[in-house]
Amino acid sequence: MSLIVQKFGGTSVADCEKILAAARKAIRAHQEGHQVVMVVSAMGKQTDQLIQLASQITDRPAAREMDMLLSTGEQVSVSLMAMAIHSLGYQAVSLTGAQIGIRTDAIHTKARIKSISTDRLRQLLDQGNIVIAAGFQGIDEHLDITTLGRGGSDTTAVALAAVLDADACEIYTDVDGVYTTDPRVLPEARQVDRISYDEMLELASLGASVMHNRSIEFAKKFGVPIHVRSSFSDAPGSMIVGEPESDDRPVCGAAVTKHEARISVLGVPDRPGVSLQIFSRVAERNVTVDMIVQNVSEAGHADISFTVPRDEMQITLEAVQEAVDSLGAGRITHDDNVSKVSVVGLGMAHQTGVAEKMFAALAAEKINIQMISTSEIKISVLVERDAALPALRAVHAAFELAKKPATSLAVQTPTRESADAADVASRCRASTWRT
Numbered sequence: 001m002s003l004i005v006q007k008f009g010g011t012s013v014a015d016c017e018k019i020l021a022a023a024r025k026a027i028r029a030h031q032e033g034h035q036v037v038m039v040v041s042a043m044g045k046q047t048d049q050l051i052q053l054a055s056q057i058t059d060r061p062a063a064r065e066m067d068m069l070l071s072t073g074e075q076v077s078v079s080l081m082a083m084a085i086h087s088l089g090y091q092a093v094s095l096t097g098a099q100i101g102i103r104t105d106a107i108h109t110k111a112r113i114k115s116i117s118t119d120r121l122r123q124l125l126d127q128g129n130i131v132i133a134a135g136f137q138g139i140d141e142h143l144d145i146t147t148l149g150r151g152g153s154d155t156t157a158v159a160l161a162a163v164l165d166a167d168a169c170e171i172y173t174d175v176d177g178v179y180t181t182d183p184r185v186l187p188e189a190r191q192v193d194r195i196s197y198d199e200m201l202e203l204a205s206l207g208a209s210v211m212h213n214r215s216i217e218f219a220k221k222f223g224v225p226i227h228v229r230s231s232f233s234d235a236p237g238s239m240i241v242g243e244p245e246s247d248d249r250p251v252c253g254a255a256v257t258k259h260e261a262r263i264s265v266l267g268v269p270d271r272p273g274v275s276l277q278i279f280s281r282v283a284e285r286n287v288t289v290d291m292i293v294q295n296v297s298e299a300g301h302a303d304i305s306f307t308v309p310r311d312e313m314q315i316t317l318e319a320v321q322e323a324v325d326s327l328g329a330g331r332i333t334h335d336d337n338v339s340k341v342s343v344v345g346l347g348m349a350h351q352t353g354v355a356e357k358m359f360a361a362l363a364a365e366k367i368n369i370q371m372i373s374t375s376e377i378k379i380s381v382l383v384e385r386d387a388a389l390p391a392l393r394a395v396h397a398a399f400e401l402a403k404k405p406a407t408s409l410a411v412q413t414p415t416r417e418s419a420d421a422a423d424v425a426s427r428c429r430a431s432t433w434r435t
């Protein structure tokens with residue numbers, strides 16, 4: 001019997017009517033003969049509201065307690081979803097991350113899934129239930145509740161699709177699919193038929209919130225094809241699979257981050273171990289560092305600049321201050337009025353002139369670049385926040401992203417063949433699946 005995982009994001013379950021509509025989609029798949037696992041996010045802006053509530057109590061909430069609080073949003077929506085399915089005459093059981101046995105590490109508010117047990121899920125499915133899993137949550141080795149980072153329900157869905165060797169993983173959301181950039185930011189953005197795991201992973205990490213970046217890591221590792229589609233229509237959607245949309249285009253999409261901060265440490269001694277002194281203290285606080293730039297030293301001193309998420313700026317400044325105190329040298333400056341604009345594409349790995357084209361587009365708009373970072377398949381620039389939208393529009397136009405590529409590859413029906421067969425087979429035999 002085939003198995004489908006269907007994930008519904010916050011806007012797709014924002015009120016009772018939408019919950020009932022999502023329930024009907026799951027029931028339709030069940031009637032067609034599939035076993036169905038739903039993964040559900042908190043209703044509407046519930047997670048934002050819970051964060052807001054915490055901030056009214058303290059500006060430094062303990063991460064463990066944040067997880068305790070945030071996980072309640074999904075507990076509300078899964079139970080209502082189960083009731084909706086019951087009211088429509090079908091069997092359903094809602095489960096929290098802990099009840100499923102989603103084990104994570106103990107990094108509260110951005111935990112990583114380590115293992116998932118499948119016994120209970122399989123038993124409930126075999127008994128004819130639609131299983132409704134709370135997205136975005138798990139438990140650590142002390143049975144404390146953890147959450148997977150904002151947008152983490154996508155990762156729950158893809159991980160469950162992997163562990164259950166699902167035939168399809170459908171991500172229902174409030175747009176028709178994956179676009180060349182956020183269509184709410186740039187209306188000229190174009191929906192793509194298909195995007196590769198590598199490109200989507202970069203875009204998601206660089207601000208394309210349509211998918212949680214870790215969900216794409218899972219999908220790639222275990223060969224799970226992802227179908228992103230609208231909750232509100234039957235439009236065909238976009239596939240996230242191994243192959244890109246086109247072979248010959250240098251860039252497939254652009255993204256912008258809205259919550260970035262730059263920290264610079266000026267005049268630190270230029271000798272081995274200094275970067276370690278700074279970044280080990282930042283790492284101790286579990287802060288994710290992004291762009292890092294160090295200039296060539298002058299008179300034995302160097303400047304190091306890096307970016308972090310804006311809401312982690314204060315804690316990072318404390319870490320850096322500690323390092324500067326212990327080095328006995330250095331001066332810290334920071335700026336939380338910056339944004340990062342990026343272009344991504346597998347094609348740039350084998351084409352020249354991509355950076356030049358991006359910089360020319362920015363120069364034509366008189367946009368100043370503060371920092372640059374690159375990988376094989378992306379170029380990112382840090383700009384003043386007010387320049388982010390013009391910068392995004394300029395690069396989107398420069399790479400002609402609104403136009404369909406001339407040689408777009410045909411979309412094939414998704415299969416699991418790209419996954420390593422032995423790996424999938426061993427996962428299916430195991431009752432506990434490990435990442």
Ligand code: ADP
Pocket residue numbers: 008009010011012041151172173174175177178179180181182183184185207208209210211253
């Ligand atoms: P959900 O609650 O369903 O998980 P999200 O808000 O997390 O929905 O993700 C969907 C949103 O992602 C869209 O409304 C859109 O504004 C935004 N988005 C950002 N980048 C992209 C992109 N490249 N393609 C499609 N949507 C994008």
Ligand code: ASP
Pocket residue numbers: 009010041042047048073135136149150151152153154
């Ligand atoms: N409810 C969580 C959030 O808003 C998880 C998710 O929606 O994916 O981030």
Ligand code: MG
Pocket residue numbers: 009151154209210211212
């Ligand atoms: Mg999301």
